[in-house]
Amino acid sequence: MDRAKVLANAKRIVVKIGSRVITSSKNELDSSLINALVKDIEALYRKKHQILIVTSGAIVAGLKDLKLGSRPTDLPLKQAASAVGQVKLMHSYVTAFKKYDIPVAQILLTQEDLHNGKRYLNAKNTLRRLLDKGVIPIINENDTVAVEEIKFGDNDTLSALVSLMMDVDLLTILTNTDGLYTDIPCDNKRAEFVPYVKKITPAIEKMAKAKGDGAGGMETKIKAAKMLTQSGIPVVIANGREKQILNKIISGKEIGTFFAAIEKKKK
Numbered sequence: 001m002d003r004a005k006v007l008a009n010a011k012r013i014v015v016k017i018g019s020r021v022i023t024s025s026k027n028e029l030d031s032s033l034i035n036a037l038v039k040d041i042e043a044l045y046r047k048k049h050q051i052l053i054v055t056s057g058a059i060v061a062g063l064k065d066l067k068l069g070s071r072p073t074d075l076p077l078k079q080a081a082s083a084v085g086q087v088k089l090m091h092s093y094v095t096a097f098k099k100y101d102i103p104v105a106q107i108l109l110t111q112e113d114l115h116n117g118k119r120y121l122n123a124k125n126t127l128r129r130l131l132d133k134g135v136i137p138i139i140n141e142n143d144t145v146a147v148e149e150i151k152f153g154d155n156d157t158l159s160a161l162v163s164l165m166m167d168v169d170l171l172t173i174l175t176n177t178d179g180l181y182t183d184i185p186c187d188n189k190r191a192e193f194v195p196y197v198k199k200i201t202p203a204i205e206k207m208a209k210a211k212g213d214g215a216g217g218m219e220t221k222i223k224a225a226k227m228l229t230q231s232g233i234p235v236v237i238a239n240g241r242e243k244q245i246l247n248k249i250i251s252g253k254e255i256g257t258f259f260a261a262i263e264k265k266k267k
């Protein structure tokens, strides 16, 4: 199936939003960026797509109250910042979605929850019910009790695990670059953009090792993409600052890097 057709048929979608997509250069949540993304999501919601958001940004949102100028390196301090910032992060989303009368829910998960049979089922059942009721779940890592994403991933792995659990049709990872490049564009003028990945080969994984963006960089994003494409779920990595990015992706516009599913989804 080609890219446009796959995307046009994507009914249930996980939208993963990286910290840098919704925060300003002053290390603060930027409500205009959140509002723009919410408007984009609202248009899909009206077209009957089921959307689940996995969002970072709690740590950055908590810096100011803890009188921190930048992301701390001390892990418990990061967790403290996240606990303070999570409330602000949710408040921003609740306020933005309220304008459209769309109900949202907060879900805090750990990777461990999703590997434990009973908790996995509980989370899945709750998320299913929320979607049935037209509520948009807004998921983040429960940073107080788990530190996997703070350390390595900026929620990339969590978004992949949620995508698998909810058997979604597409994961979109919104970040602060246009997608995958053969190398870091600002360091290497010959770096080329990669619009389509048929299969994640060692050569693709090597490109992702070039550091440059966000807490997780490309490496954890490609790992997430590999996990999903092998399970029949396509992935798009795209720039979350681009206007109406999600609607552009779903309408088949060649934007971002598309990772084709290499296996058919087991129904």
Ligand code: GLU
Pocket (backbone or CB within 6 Å): 019, 055, 056, 057, 058, 059, 060, 082, 140, 141, 143, 149, 150, 151, 153, 154, 155, 215
């Ligand atoms: N849970 C973290 C946050 O919301 C995401 C991971 C990270 O930014 O390191 O800030």
